[in-house]
Amino acid sequence: MEGDTAKLTELLASLQGNHRDDGDSRATSPGPGPKESRDKEDISRVTRSRPRTYPYNRYLPYEVESEEERQVSFNEILKYLYVAVEAGDFAVGAAHWTRELRNWLALKFDPTKDQRTRLVKLYYELSLAPGVDITAVERFSSTFNVLLK
Numbered sequence: 001m002e003g004d005t006a007k008l009t010e011l012l013a014s015l016q017g018n019h020r021d022d023g024d025s026r027a028t029s030p031g032p033g034p035k036e037s038r039d040k041e042d043i044s045r046v047t048r049s050r051p052r053t054y055p056y057n058r059y060l061p062y063e064v065e066s067e068e069e070r071q072v073s074f075n076e077i078l079k080y081l082y083v084a085v086e087a088g089d090f091a092v093g094a095a096h097w098t099r100e101l102r103n104w105l106a107l108k109f110d111p112t113k114d115q116r117t118r119l120v121k122l123y124y125e126l127s128l129a130p131g132v133d134i135t136a137v138e139r140f141s142s143t144f145n146v147l148l149k
Contacts, residue, residue, distance in 0.1 A: 008085045008129070011122040056108070070109050077101050085126075091133040094126065098143050105146065120147045 057064050077100050084093030101119075111119065123144035127137055 008122060008125050011118055011125060013082060014118050074104060074109070074111065077104060085122075090126070090129065091136045095136045095139050098123075098139050102143060102146065116147055120144060123147060 077097055081094060081097035081101065084090070084097055087093065110116070123140050126132070126140040127144055129137075132140075
């Protein structure tokens, strides 16, 4: 169990990174190809291979948070998720911060491809970790499936 916890905390610790904001929606509607060439982009900053097209943020009647504020929130979720996994608090702590992560994703915010890949690996390991409460495992596997989309 201790080896599993070390692997989980290693995966979680590697999640820090930057995120780009193009101001467009994070809906799943298909759209035209990216504006700039993939060769010129830093792959660690790319959020999706198929861009989302509707720019909700431009049409809202109020100011929305900046990309920096979104990243601060995301990094706080990751920090507390790391603390919970490191402490072995899967049923309460990690499950709570998983719910917070799901809420952040439900707001149509996207982690970068690199961050998403690392989160997928983390939730895969959490889903298969021995001795974890079944309700927490269900939450982790559900989050794993959401992150794969």
